[in-house]
Structure formats: structure tokens, C-alpha cells
Amino acid sequence: xxxxxxxxxxxxxxxxxxxxxxxxxxxxxxxxxxxxxxxxxxxxxxxxxxxxxxxxxxxxxxxxxxxxxxxxxxxxxxxxx
Amino acid sequence: xxxxxxxxxxxxxxxxxxxxxxxxxxxxxxxxxxxxxxxxxxxxxxxxxxxxxxxxxxxxxxxxxxxxxxxxxxxxxxxxxxxxxxxxxxxxxxxxxxxxxxxxxxxxxxxxxxxxxxxxxxxxxxxxxxxxxxxxxxxxxxxxxxxxxxxxxxxxxxxxxxxxxxxxxxxxxxxxxxxxxxxxxxxxxxxxxxxxxxxxxxxxxxxxxxxxxxxxxxxxxxxxxxxxx
Numbered sequence: 001x002x003x004x005x006x007x008x009x010x011x012x013x014x015x016x017x018x019x020x021x022x023x024x025x026x027x028x029x030x031x032x033x034x035x036x037x038x039x040x041x042x043x044x045x046x047x048x049x050x051x052x053x054x055x056x057x058x059x060x061x062x063x064x065x066x067x068x069x070x071x072x073x074x075x076x077x078x079x080x081x
Numbered sequence: 082x083x084x085x086x087x088x089x090x091x092x093x094x095x096x097x098x099x100x101x102x103x104x105x106x107x108x109x110x111x112x113x114x115x116x117x118x119x120x121x122x123x124x125x126x127x128x129x130x131x132x133x134x135x136x137x138x139x140x141x142x143x144x145x146x147x148x149x150x151x152x153x154x155x156x157x158x159x160x161x162x163x164x165x166x167x168x169x170x171x172x173x174x175x176x177x178x179x180x181x182x183x184x185x186x187x188x189x190x191x192x193x194x195x196x197x198x199x200x201x202x203x204x205x206x207x208x209x210x211x212x213x214x215x216x217x218x219x220x221x222x223x224x225x226x227x228x229x230x231x232x233x234x235x236x237x238x239x240x241x242x243x244x245x246x247x248x249x250x251x252x253x254x255x256x257x258x259x260x261x262x263x264x265x266x267x268x269x270x271x272x273x274x275x276x277x278x279x280x281x282x283x284x285x286x287x288x289x290x291x292x293x294x295x296x297x298x299x300x301x302x303x304x305x306x307x308x309x310x
Contacts, residue, residue: 013230016190016256067140067176069183070230 001045001053002078005065008038010072041065050077083110084303087124089154089170091116091134091145096167096279100130103279107292109299116148125302126163126207127154129170131223131277141184141226142172151177163207163301164271165294168224171263171273180266180273181239182231188256192225196288199262199276200250203243206265207301208272211293217250218290220276227275229257229264242267247274 009015015036022035047053054075061073086109090097101111112122116134121127135144145151151173158164158179166174174180187193201209201216212218231239236258239245247263255275263274278291 014188014256016186016188020190064139064143067143067183069232069235070185 001047001050003043003045003053003057004076005041005043005057005061006038006074006076007041007061007066007071008073009036010070013070038071045077050079053077084108084126084299085110085112085122085124086299086302087112087114087121087127089114089116089127089129089150091132091148091150091173093134093136094130094132094169096131096169096277099277100128100167100279103282103291103295104128104299106282107295107299109302114150116145116150119149119153121150121153121157125305126165126298127157128279128298129154129164129166129173130279131168131170134169134173137169137226140172140176142169142174142176145169145173146177155179158266158271161268161270163298163305165208165298166271166273167277167279168222168227168275171275172226174271174273179271180264181235181244182229182261182264184226184275185228185230185256186226187224187228187254192223193227193254194221194223195254196221197252197254197262197276198250199247199274199290201246202248203246203265205243206246206269206272206297208263208265208294208297209246210300211297216293218247218276218281218293219288220278220281220290220294221288222254222276224255224275227255227257229261229275231258239264244269246272247276 017037278294281288281291
């Protein structure tokens with residue numbers, strides 16, 4: 001089952017990468033604000049249904065894919081809710 | 082009797098040889114340990130060196146913590162053993178949950194390479210017993226992701242517990258909270274720091290500010306090392 005894990009710097013945590021990207025975009029003349037830079041992980045999960053894939057993905061995020069001190073995550077599962 | 086200290090090498094470690102050299106210079110017997118080792122040799126302390134273990138993939142130190150050697154290091158630490166993580170070793174210990182907090186990208190987004198001054202805030206640790214309270218040590222740093230971070234609650238706990246052992250004393254090079262340069266675990270037997278004491282053991286090569294930290298570690302290791310016939 002194809003899944004996407006979006007990892008973001010937690011709300012309220014300073015994101016120097018996001019600030020640098022935002023500043024560069026402004027230098028290019030774009031009117032932007034609130035840029036945040038995270039990470040995207042795509043993977044196939046061996047699970048019988050979306051709900052079980054979600055449970056597995058949550059464990060993966062807790063154990064490896066994110067550091068809960070500084071990052072939050074969002075899961076997208078193909079064909080799932 | 083020589084004091085044996087393990088130095089763990091992960092794929093991508095690159096300060097392991099400096100750590101070995103520094104420990105030997107200060108009279109210890111360094112013992113190289115490969116990351117696939119499932120057991121540690123008989124040693125009095127463990128050093129996790131700097132570098133870029135597993136290419137810094139995902140997050141610095143995030144992959145190294147699953148190596149067989151790290152399972153052995155965790156057991157050693159849980160049994161009260163003295164463990165020092167330098168730079169990438171600090172990142173590994175944070176990711177492994179053996180130290181509080183996490184190392185983030187430098188606030189400047191730039192890799193910093195410089196001699197920095199750090200103030201010794203705690204001397205009742207196996208890593209600073211050879212120091213005096215308030216000593217300022219000059220030790221080099223070289224990292225892109227060395228901004229130690231803890232959220233407010235964790236930071237309060239760490240400060241209240243006297244776990245901040247080293248603080249940057251003349252300018253904060255990376256944006257760490259409360260100018261933290263090095264912390265110990267609650268039990269005070271595990272320490273991580275971003276500066277590299279192993280690069281600063283010989284005044285001829287620029288600075289010797291790292292000596293008291295490694296000398297303290299060796300003294301702690303000596304107190305623990307079982308007498309081998």
C-alpha cells in the first residue's frame with residue numbers, strides 16, 4: 001500500500017531553513033511568508049488495509065522517521081481515509 | 082594497570098582516530114570497536130566519536146542508534162558505565178534517548194569551524210572532575226547541526242537537574258538554547274558535547290582545552306576498570 005509521510009518542523013519551532021528559503025523567494029520578487037521546510041518519505045507498506053497501514057506508519061514515525069521533540073507528521077495513504 | 086577506553090567507529094565516523102590518539106597520549110589504552118560488534122570489550126569507558134555516521138541520513142545520529150554496538154553501549158550506560166559522545170556521538174546519544182534534547186541545524190545554516198570558549202558549569206561529573214567550577218576551556222567545534230534544543234519543559238528539567246555541564250562562554254556559535262554546549266544524563270554517567278576535546282590535547286597544535294575532559298573520563302574509567310591479571 002503506497003503511503004506518504006510528511007514530516008514538518010513543529011509549529012512554533014524556529015525553522016532557519018524555512019526562513020532562508022522565504023528570504024530567497026522574496027529576493028526573487030515573490031510575495032511569500034510563513035515558509036517552512038520539512039521532509040517527505042514515500043514508501044510501500046505491506047498491510048492488508050489502510051487502517052493497519054496507518055498503525056504501522058505511526059509506529060515508524062515514532063521510532064525512526066521523526067524526532068517528536070522537534071517534528072510533527074502527517075500521513076497520506078493511497079485509497080485510505 | 083592501563084585504563085582501557087572503547088572508541089566506537091560507525092560507517093562515516095571520521096574523528097575516531099583522533100580520539101584514539103588523544104586517549105593514548107593521555108595514558109589510556111584505546112580499544113577500537115566496530116559498529117557491528119554486539120558486545121563491548123572489557124573497558125572502563127566508551128567514546129562515541131565525531132563524524133557523519135551513516136551519512137547523516139534522515140537525521141544526524143538517527144540511524145547509528147540501531148547499530149549492534151549501540152545496543153551494547155546502551156547496556157553499558159544503563160549499568161552505570163561512563164559514555165562520552167563527541168559531536169556526532171552527541172547526536173547519536175540524543176537520538177538514542179540516552180541524553181535529553183536533540184541537535185538541530187545551526188541557526189546560521191552554515192557549517193561552523195572555530196575555536197570556541199566553553200565554561201564548565203558542573204564539576205561533579207565523570208567528565209569534568211579534573212576541572213574547577215567556572216573554568217573556561219578553549220576547544221574547537223566543527224559542525225553544521227550542533228544547535229542543542231529542548232522544549233521549555235525539558236529545558237527546565239535539564240537546568241534544574243544541573244545537567245548542563247558546558248556552556249558557550251563567548252558567543253553562541255550555533256543557536257543552541259541557553260548556550261548549551263554539553264549535557265549529561267540524569268545519572269550523570271553519559272555526556273555529549275559539540276566541541277571536540279580530542280582535537281585539543283596538545284598546545285603545540287593550537288589548544289589543549291580538551292585535556293581536562295578526557296583526563297576526567299580516563300580517571301572515571303580507571304575507577305571502574307576491573308583489574309585484569
